[in-house]
Amino acid sequence: MNLPKLVFRNIFRHSLRSALTILGIGVTITAFGLLRTLVGAWNTGVEASSDNRLITRNAVSFVFPMPLAYQNQISSIDGVEQVTFANWFMGVYVDENQFFPRLAVDANTFLETFPEYLLTREELETFKRERNSCIIGSVIAERYDLQRGDIMQVTGNIYPGTYEFVVRGIYRPRDQTTDASQMFFQWDYLNERLIQDSPGRANEVGWYIVTIAEPSQSAGVSEAIDAIFLNSRAETKTETEASFQQSFISMSGAIIQAINVISIIIIGIIGLVLSNTMAMTARERNQEYAVLKTLGFKSNFITRLIVSETLLISVLGGILGLAITFPLTDAVQEYIPAGWFPVFEITPLTIGLSALAVAAVTIFASFYPILYAKSQSIVDGLRQIS
Amino acid sequence: MAEPKNSTILVELKDVSKSYYKNRFEIPVLSNITFSIKDGLFFAFMGPSGSGKTTLLNLIAGIDQPDTGQILVGGTDIAKLSESQLATWRSLHVGFIFQFYNLIPVLTAFENVELPLMLTHLSKKEKREHVRTALSLVGLGDRMDHYPRQLSGGQEQRVAIARAVVTDPTIIVADEPTGDLDKTSAEDVLELLVRLNEQFRKTIIMVTHDPRAAEKAHQIIHLDKGELTPYEPSQAGI
Numbered sequence: 336m337n338l339p340k341l342v343f344r345n346i347f348r349h350s351l352r353s354a355l356t357i358l359g360i361g362v363t364i365t366a367f368g369l370l371r372t373l374v375g376a377w378n379t380g381v382e383a384s385s386d387n388r389l390i391t392r393n394a395v396s397f398v399f400p401m402p403l404a405y406q407n408q409i410s411s412i413d414g415v416e417q418v419t420f421a422n423w424f425m426g427v428y429v430d431e432n433q434f435f436p437r438l439a440v441d442a443n444t445f446l447e448t449f450p451e452y453l454l455t456r457e458e459l460e461t462f463k464r465e466r467n468s469c470i471i472g473s474v475i476a477e478r479y480d481l482q483r484g485d486i487m488q489v490t491g492n493i494y495p496g497t498y499e500f501v502v503r504g505i506y507r508p509r510d511q512t513t514d515a516s517q518m519f520f521q522w523d524y525l526n527e528r529l530i531q532d533s534p535g536r537a538n539e540v541g542w543y544i545v546t547i548a549e550p551s552q553s554a555g556v557s558e559a560i561d562a563i564f565l566n567s568r569a570e571t572k573t574e575t576e577a578s579f580q581q582s583f584i585s586m587s588g589a590i591i592q593a594i595n596v597i598s599i600i601i602i603g604i605i606g607l608v609l610s611n612t613m614a615m616t617a618r619e620r621n622q623e624y625a626v627l628k629t630l631g632f633k634s635n636f637i638t639r640l641i642v643s644e645t646l647l648i649s650v651l652g653g654i655l656g657l658a659i660t661f662p663l664t665d666a667v668q669e670y671i672p673a674g675w676f677p678v679f680e681i682t683p684l685t686i687g688l689s690a691l692a693v694a695a696v697t698i699f700a701s702f703y704p705i706l707y708a709k710s711q712s713i714v715d716g717l718r719q720i721s
Numbered sequence: 722m723a724e725p726k727n728s729t730i731l732v733e734l735k736d737v738s739k740s741y742y743k744n745r746f747e748i749p750v751l752s753n754i755t756f757s758i759k760d761g762l763f764f765a766f767m768g769p770s771g772s773g774k775t776t777l778l779n780l781i782a783g784i785d786q787p788d789t790g791q792i793l794v795g796g797t798d799i800a801k802l803s804e805s806q807l808a809t810w811r812s813l814h815v816g817f818i819f820q821f822y823n824l825i826p827v828l829t830a831f832e833n834v835e836l837p838l839m840l841t842h843l844s845k846k847e848k849r850e851h852v853r854t855a856l857s858l859v860g861l862g863d864r865m866d867h868y869p870r871q872l873s874g875g876q877e878q879r880v881a882i883a884r885a886v887v888t889d890p891t892i893i894v895a896d897e898p899t900g901d902l903d904k905t906s907a908e909d910v911l912e913l914l915v916r917l918n919e920q921f922r923k924t925i926i927m928v929t930h931d932p933r934a935a936e937k938a939h940q941i942i943h944l945d946k947g948e949l950t951p952y953e954p955s956q957a958g959i
Contacts (some may be wrong), residue, residue, distance in 0.1 A: 336828070336848075359795040468819040616923040626823045629784055630837045630884075631812025633805055718821070 338636075342643040345616075353648060356612045360652020360696070363605040364689050366661035369667065370598040371685040372696050374591055377674035380414050383576035386550035388448065391543040392579070394570040400539035401569045412559045414552045415545055419444035422522060422541040425618070426489040426498065428479075435475055436517045437489060439525040446470070448544050451509040458483075458504030469500035470516035476505045487518070494536075512678055553557055602692045603650075607694060609700035613645050617704035624708050625716020636706045645701045651697060653693040657686065697701070728759035729768050731892065731924050732781055737790030737800075739776055749775045751947045754790070758926060758940075763918045765938035766928045769953060772944040775896055782894040783807045788808040795891055812840045816885030817921075820897035822877040824869040824884075830856060831865040834883045841888065855883035859913060875906025882913055886923070893917065895927040899934050911937050 346353050391409065392429050395398035400422070409418045422439040442463045446452060454462075454470065462468045471481060481487065487500045500520050508515040522540075529537040547556050557573035564571045574582075617624075660681060668679045726866040750773045758764050766774040779785040780792055785801045789795075792800045795814065802810060824833045834855050838848045856862055859879040869877050878898060883895050897912065899907035915937050917923045927938065935941050941948050 336832050336839055340832075341828075348827050410758050561892075585779075622823070623825060626817075626825075627836075628808065629811065629817050631808050633808045716777075716780055717784075 338639060338643060342640065342647055345493055345640070346429045346644050346647055352612065356609060356648055357652045357655060358695075359608055360649060361655030362606055363523055363601050364653050364656025365659045365663060366679060367598050367692055368600075368657060368685055368689055369664060370594050371688055372660075372679065372681050374594055374598075374662055375681045375685060377587065377591055377680050379676065381530065384575070384580055385451075386575070386577075387547050388576040389545040389547060389553060389557055389560070389573050390579035391545060392541075392572040394561075395574040397542070398505065398565075399545070399569065400536075400541055401495040401564075402569065403538045403540050405540070405543065405564065405569075405571070407562055408563055409543060409545055412556060412563075414526060414549065414556045414559075415546050417444055417546040417664075418543055419448045419546075420522065420543045422447060422525065422539075423493070424489075424491070424520075424525065425493055426491045428487060428489050428518075435472075436514075438517065438519050438686070439522040440519045441521065442521045442652065444598055446506075446543070448546055451513045452506040453509050454504050454506045455508075458506075458619050462519075463523075465501065465503060466502035466521055466527075467500055469518055469520040470504040471502055471518045474516040475518060481505075489651050494525060494529065494531060494533075509679065511682070514678065521572070523624075537591045544576075563658050581667075582623075597606050602696065606696045606699040609645065609649065609696055610703060613641065613700045613704045615646070617707045621711050622716050624711065625713045625717065628713045629717070634709050638705050641704045641708060642697070642701045645704075646697045648666045649697045649700070654690060657689060660689075727883040728761050729761075730757045730925070731760040731795060732790075732794040733792040734757040734781070735793075737777075737780060737787045737792060737947055739780065739785070739787050740771075749947055751787075753949075756949060756950060758924065761918070761922045761924055762940060763915065763925045763938045764927065765935045765941045766926075766944060767930070767941055768933055769945035770930075773947040774944050776942065778894055778896055778926060778928050781809050781892075782817065812837065812888065814891040816888065816890040818878070818881050818885050818893065818895035818898045819901040820870070822874075822881045822901075824877055826869050827867055829866050830861060830872065830880045830883075833869070833880055834875055834887050837884060837888050842919060842954075851887050852883075855887040856880070858882045858886065872904070874902050878902060878906070878910050879913065882910070882917075886917060886921075890923075892924045892926060895925060897928055897930065899929065899931050907931070907934070 362634075363517075391405070393401050406418050406420060409415060419441045420439060421441070424437045426437055427433075428435075428437070440446075446454060446459055446462070452470075452472075462470050469487060471487075475481065481502050483502055483505065485502045489494075489498045490499065498520075500518075506515065508639065526537055545556070545560065547553060553575050557575075557579060560573045561571050627632070627637065627640075628662070665682055667674075671679065684690045731764070734754050734756055737751060737754040738749070740747050740749045742748070754777065766777060768774050776785065780800075781785055781794065783794075783802070787800050790800065791798050797808060797810070799807065824830075825836065828836070831852055834852045835848055838851060845852065853862065853865070855863055858880050861876060861879055861883065864872060864876060864880075867876075872880065878901075882898075886894075886947075893914075900912055902910060912932055914925055914927070918925050927934065929935055953954065
């Protein structure tokens with residue numbers, strides 16, 4: 336006879352009650368895991384940001400362009416290593432529901448600025464050489480069954496017209512947080528069309544990506560860039576890539592905040608449910624605790640017994656919850672419109688937070704039963720029997 | 722029954738008083754109790770309900786503390802021990818038998834008897850041997866794997882007796898050990914207690930309403946309204 340054996344026997348004393356409590360914790364941890372995965376997916380862009388990249392955009396709004404000529408001026412600032420740029424092209428591929436970022440980029444510099452997009456040298460050289468080539472992420476290649484040499488026809492909406500691209504490379508994500516659901520094509524290809532069709536929109540850039548030598552210089556370099564274009568027709572706002580990504584998320588800040596609050600409330604509810612179960616157990620077994628104390632077991636043994644029983648129920652519920660969360664996350668991903676979240680996976684952080692939630696629930700739910708068991712004298716417990 | 726000869730005093734109470742409080746009102750239960758119990762004695766408390774018998778037993782067993790007075794058991798004043806010290810003292814010196822057996826329902830007979838041995842430093846093998854010996858002693862060697870719900874009341878009480886003796890305590894306290902048993906089972910349990918007293922020289926202190934149980938004791942003390950009164954066999958219906 337030992338403590339673990341006693342704990343194990345006790346939690347199956349009321350099998351149905353314990354099973355329902357474990358199931359309840361499991362469902363809660365599943366909900367918690369899903370919500371945390373959702374918040375994590377929202378934050379993927381921020382997490383994937385590099386410390387040595389700055390984004391310069393039009394100070395009025397992201398949707399207003401800037402002159403191409405800014406590239407050389409930004410390049411001349413101390414601390415700047417490289418400047419590349421991109422335009423949000425979007426357009427319609429297959430149909431309007433097929434969402435994934437489609438960007439016109441500077442072929443000579445863009446992909447070198449983003450080492451997290453893994454390409455072969457041959458793919459990169461071909462992309463730079465062929466005007467109508469494009470590079471797609473592995474997720475897009477898989478989703479649309481595209482291979483090198485295939486044609487992608489995109490109908491422009493921001494930039495009207497029909498554009499045809501030849502897939503010349505498929506990049507793989509370097510990190511788990513790297514977005515592998517984008518398409519890049521040559522900005523020159525778009526610009527040539529604009530010179531012909533809408534000359535007023537040609538030679539304009541959506542945003543600049545500035546690589547700096549030292550992340551610690553980001554504030555100084557940002558100020559220097561914005562100072563150059565002060566009082567120009569397109570004033571700029573420069574910030575770190577993480578801040579830039581954060582500004583997109585902040586648009587959905589209230590929703591994310593609500594999800595965070597809900598996930599905490601869920602843990603609170605299950606804490607109360609388990610606390611109630613354990614409180615009932617403590618009250619029902621008050622006489623048994625009295626008998627144990629009579630035999631010579633001290634109060635700290637009763638405390639260990641209660642905490643161990645609560646912990647075992649919580650851990651079993653947590654394991655069940657996580658076991659459900661993995662397949663359920665995959666299933667939920669199927670229902671999320673393609674391209675909404677480049678990465679929708681359970682991260683180690685989510686698993687860690689779930690474990691933390693289990694620990695918090697255990698401590699919370701043990702609190703009252705321990706106090707109750709400690710407050711009851713042996714005589715009161717034995718009197719309850721008679 | 723004849724008292725054992727050449728016995729020393731094992732339990733000694735000096736001016737012990739105890740009150741309980743209910744809704745801030747003091748309810749005196751025991752008043753200036755003084756008496757002693759010799760080693761190896763089969764001792765019984767009798768008296769009407771509410772006379773303080775169980776309270777007195779609880780004090781001697783170290784599961785309650787007196788308001789005033791001294792309780793010396795084997796030379797130790799247990800009234801001065803802390804809660805933690807008392808717990809250790811009980812595990813070493815006292816075996817308990819309750820009216821309603823108080824076995825742990827999720828444990829087998831073997832495991833219930835093994836429970837107090839968790840507090841000892843015996844090896845697994847030694848614990849197993851002790852438990853088997855104790856269960857054989859009470860005649861339940863063939864019921865070791867039975868859960869309490871699979872045993873009769875008499876058998877449950879015998880498991881409780883095995884649990885009480887497995888640590889080889891100095892005294893065995895029994896609170897109405899036959900109170901919940903039929904006549905035959907009660908007789909079996911009493912015979913077992915007598916055997917433990919006679920063969921193994923265990924000091925047994927018993928609270929009982931049952932005159933047949935009291936008959937087995939060497940000495941009987943009568944309590945009434947928290948005070949010791951002269952014992953008259955007619956009070957117990959003997």
